[in-house]
Amino acid sequence: MPQTHEVERLTYEPIPTPDLNKVSISAPFQWLKQGAADYAAAPLMSITYGLIFALIGAGISVASINQPQFALTFWTGFLLVGPFLAIGLYRAAQMRENGEKVSLGKCLRTLGQHKVAVSVFTLMMLLIMVAWIRFSTLAVALYFGQLSPGIEAFSTALNSSEGLSFLTVLFASGGVFAFIVYAASVLTLPIVIDKKAEMIPALITSFKAVFEQPAVMLTWAALVAGLTFIGMATFFVGLVFIFPLLGYATWHCYRDLVK
Numbered sequence: 001m002p003q004t005h006e007v008e009r010l011t012y013e014p015i016p017t018p019d020l021n022k023v024s025i026s027a028p029f030q031w032l033k034q035g036a037a038d039y040a041a042a043p044l045m046s047i048t049y050g051l052i053f054a055l056i057g058a059g060i061s062v063a064s065i066n067q068p069q070f071a072l073t074f075w076t077g078f079l080l081v082g083p084f085l086a087i088g089l090y091r092a093a094q095m096r097e098n099g100e101k102v103s104l105g106k107c108l109r110t111l112g113q114h115k116v117a118v119s120v121f122t123l124m125m126l127l128i129m130v131a132w133i134r135f136s137t138l139a140v141a142l143y144f145g146q147l148s149p150g151i152e153a154f155s156t157a158l159n160s161s162e163g164l165s166f167l168t169v170l171f172a173s174g175g176v177f178a179f180i181v182y183a184a185s186v187l188t189l190p191i192v193i194d195k196k197a198e199m200i201p202a203l204i205t206s207f208k209a210v211f212e213q214p215a216v217m218l219t220w221a222a223l224v225a226g227l228t229f230i231g232m233a234t235f236f237v238g239l240v241f242i243f244p245l246l247g248y249a250t251w252h253c254y255r256d257l258v259k
Contacts, residue, residue: 018201018258020257039241046089049243054236056078056081057236092248117198132177186250187253
């Protein structure tokens, strides 16, 4: 009599992630208000963080003036520095929330305590940025016929319909990559620092927040982008105040969204 063997069924268990709260469309403005209160509570540390970030941005701009072909690479590095530096600001906001005295030393030690998660996150962001650099470099080379077109070539492109179409497509593609970076980073590091979840669940939660509450999260993205542009348009002086403000506000964004 033939023997029958039962085949064990494989079941998929979804990765558990923190639950999310529903927030109003006006919540991002409240996060900024709370961030401003954090800034006022620790002005010296806030200015120090902002000054470091502003000086990095100014240095990148100077390096990019006569080398527009490398501007995307330079600014990619600048975008990677932002979340990395903001870790201390998240910790400062957490300390103030818990009634602790804000200490620069404790904020800096937070980076060492989460060095593995931060390294994984930075590597992931770096891979996304490298993909964007490769894509944009190839697109520029195909259009201009060279890998390193000068600033005159870009100026000429602005004076033709074909050139404008190319630049529109290029910047639109950059917007797609920027959206991916935003969705991946908006909540991930605050969740990890607060020990609510490990890196992968935190990353999934960040994407879920963006896709489940697009109006709120796109409003927040617009505020972040708009304020950052203002900071850059003021020759980076504004970033001394805006960068810490956004760092603190991002913590309150996480606290409001994640149960």
